[in-house]
Amino acid sequence: AQRVTQPEKLLSVFKGAPVELKCNYSYSGSPELFWYVQYSRQRLQLLLRHISRESIKGFTADLNKGETSFHLKKPFAQEEDSAMYYCALKNDNQAGTALIFGKGTTLSVSS
Amino acid sequence: ETGVTQSPTHLIKTRGQQVTLRCSSQSGHNTVSWYQQALGQGPQFIFQYYREEENGRGNFPPRFSGLQFPKYSSELNVNALELDDSALYLCASSLRGPSETQYFGPGTRLLVL
Numbered sequence: 270a271q272r273v274t275q276p277e278k279l280l281s282v283f284k285g286a287p288v289e290l291k292c293n294y295s296y297s298g299s300p301e302l303f304w305y306v307q308y309s310r311q312r313l314q315l316l317l318r319h320i321s322r323e324s325i326k327g328f329t330a331d332l333n334k335g336e337t338s339f340h341l342k343k344p345f346a347q348e349e350d351s352a353m354y355y356c357a358l359k360n361d362n363q364a365g366t367a368l369i370f371g372k373g374t375t376l377s378v379s380s
Numbered sequence: 381e382t383g384v385t386q387s388p389t390h391l392i393k394t395r396g397q398q399v400t401l402r403c404s405s406q407s408g409h410n411t412v413s414w415y416q417q418a419l420g421q422g423p424q425f426i427f428q429y430y431r432e433e434e435n436g437r438g439n440f441p442p443r444f445s446g447l448q449f450p451k452y453s454s455e456l457n458v459n460a461l462e463l464d465d466s467a468l469y470l471c472a473s474s475l476r477g478p479s480e481t482q483y484f485g486p487g488t489r490l491l492v493l
Contacts, residue, residue, distance in 0.1 A: 273422075275422075305484075312384075312484050312485060312486045312487070313423070313470065313484040314483075314484065315481055315482075315483075318481070320479075355422050355423070357422075360425070365411075365413075365428040365430065365435040365436025366411070366413075366428065366436070366474070366476070366480055366482075367413065367425040367428060367436050367438065368413075368415075368423070368425065368482060369425065370415075370422030370423045370424070371422050372420070372421055372422045373421075373422050
């Protein structure tokens with residue numbers, strides 16, 4: 270079954286520290302993965318997608334098919350990075366383009 | 381900021397009632413997806429509409445139904461409400477294609493008493 274696992278409910282770091290938000294997936298096929306972010310009092314928005322291979326707001330994520338992971342990383346955390354982060358997998362096994370989300374990780378960056 | 385809007389923002393219903401939630405997609409988008417987000421969980425896919433036809437459904441019973449209308453509006457209907465239906469309901473619109481990106485609305489928070 271297709272599944273996305275985010276093992277950490279909460280990640281607390283100090284400003285300037287490296288950040289790694291973990292995401293593991295289960296999918297029989299070629300996965301398409303995303304990271305979505307939700308800042309306080311804002312809507313869910315796309316942060317990045319693995320096919321773009323880009324860095325957004327200093328964040329990067331590399332797809333590791335061997336480890337079935339898509340961890341989100343940033344070398345130096347900023348206070349404005351504090352938010353809820355969701356990893357999502359595009360489910361092509363059914364008609365349409367549904368997203369399967371993990372439960373989310375709250376990132377808290379303090380000074 | 382995206383142009384996806386949802387109404388109402390909050391709603392309180394009692395068990396057994398029916399509810400209709402509305403979504404206005406971003407201009408030019410031909411696909412709308414609905415998700416249910418329970419407290420402390422990630423969004424869970426309910427169904428998707430593409431060019432006004434259902435085009436994918438998650439593990440939700442038939443009492444969850446939807447419609448997509450021309451000019452970017454859509455509805456989620458839930459009949460015979462149960463307490464467990466209390467959640468945030470999110471609508472996301474997208475343009476079907478290789479680089480499809482779903483843009484989310486702010487959600488409707490439904491409380492069933």
